[in-house]
Amino acid sequence: MKEFAIYTGLRLLLFVAAVGVVLGVWALLSDSVNLLVALVAALVISGVGSYFLLNGPREALARTIDERARRATAKFDEMRAKEDAE
Incomplete structure (x- = not known):
């Protein structure tokens, strides 16, 4: 079960990093941030990223x-x- 914990932890870490990047870029480019759209975008980005980065x-x-x-x-x-x- 060690592999499960490692993979899940890395997926969560990647998602949190993607949320941070999306919110940071959005805040730099706009006055208001739509949190739901930012979370969905981060979910898609982290999903695609995990396919390549967490092989x-x-x-x-x-x-x-x-x-x-x-x-x-x-x-x-x-x-x-x-x-x-x-």
């Missing part, structure tokens, strides 16, 4: 999930074979 942590998380699924499937198959033998 390594996402791959590590996917490998961990795949390993867990394989172990669970193997255990399930073992239990089913044991039950069939009885």
Whole structure:
């Protein structure tokens, strides 16, 4: 679960950074800031950015999930074979 915490933390950090950048640029260019539009823009920016910037942590998380699924499937198959033998 370490990979999950790392990936989630990095996604949140990227989103907060995007919110800061969007709000900062918007405040420099305009007198008033529409918070909802700024949050949506930051969400889109951080989503696209995470696709490129967080590829390594996402791959590590996917490998961990795949390993867990394989172990669970193997255990399930073992239990089913044991039950069939009885």
